[in-house]
């Protein structure tokens with residue numbers, strides 16, 4: 079078996095008196111796409127920065143691409159492509175000029191060939207002379223990705239790469255990520271989008287610096303142990319009012335003309351939902367629990383027990 083691309087245990091980081099990453103243990107196989115999820119400020123970026131060799135951990139240890147995360151940070155940095163949340167280019171330079179600049183930063187020789195190959199790999203050749211500032215959100219992300227993979231990294235760290243990008247461009251971006259992973263690149267990607275989480279091979283969920291769930295998406299959904307029911311009919315708003323805070327009900331959310339109701343105690347939930355549906359002249363039915371239901375639940379639970 080080949081060594082994992084990432085294998086870290088007990089990763090911890092403190093800023094002043096605050097522990098923002100607390101004992102994170104994570105393993106990512108070569109060629110795997112690992113999704114990193116969690117509320118704002120939960121410690122995703124900080125964890126990514128420790129694993130890229132950009133930030134020294136206060137506790138924990140591990141290896142990334144075979145290098146020690148404490149003592150071989152330079153070697154890690156060379157082999158990682160890191161797309162930060164606010165990736166920026168020179169807006170008044172063309173796509174090709176921006177990539178040329180990045181090739182120069184990495185000391186790539188011959189730069190012209192590296193740029194030409196990267197443009198071709200990411201379908202940017204036809205736009206090579208377009209000014210970066212005039213690109214749509216989707217093409218900007220593609221240019222950012224091009225800049226991150228030009229030096230042929232073995233590991234790609236993407237921090238919310240598609241924030242604010244439309245669904246079609248996001249889908250194309252993800253097709254690209256999968257193509258890169260098929261070629262052996264390992265990808266760790268943080269996101270707030272459920273559809274993107276579902277496109278990862280595995281996901282890890284972090285809350286208040288703690289890793290509280292990880293696995294394949296169906297496994298994470300199963301492990302959450304939730305039951306979901308839907309209510310449909312003419313009076314879903316009235317049903318929602320009655321269900322909020324009712325026995326056995328943890329979440330109530332309208333989705334178009336239906337109401338999703340989620341709880342941890344299946345029996346109690348069913349009893350309450352069926353009664354409310356009857357009383358309001360609506361219909362109740364069993365439904366599938368979604369990943370979003372699970373994340374909302376995890377967020378709620380961790381709010382109750384902050385560390």
Ligand SMILES: Nc1ncnc2c1ncn2[C@@H]1O[C@H](COP(=O)(O)OP(=O)(O)OP(=O)(O)O)[C@@H](O)[C@H]1O
Pocket residue numbers: 093098116117118119120121122123124125
């Ligand atoms: N250099 C720093 N100094 C002090 N506090 C910091 C520093 N970097 C991050 N933090 C704090 O650490 C916590 C975790 O931040 P981090 O950026 O890792 O979270 P995140 O999960 O990536 O959030 P988001 O989804 O909003 O990007 C936040 O409360 C943040 O304010």
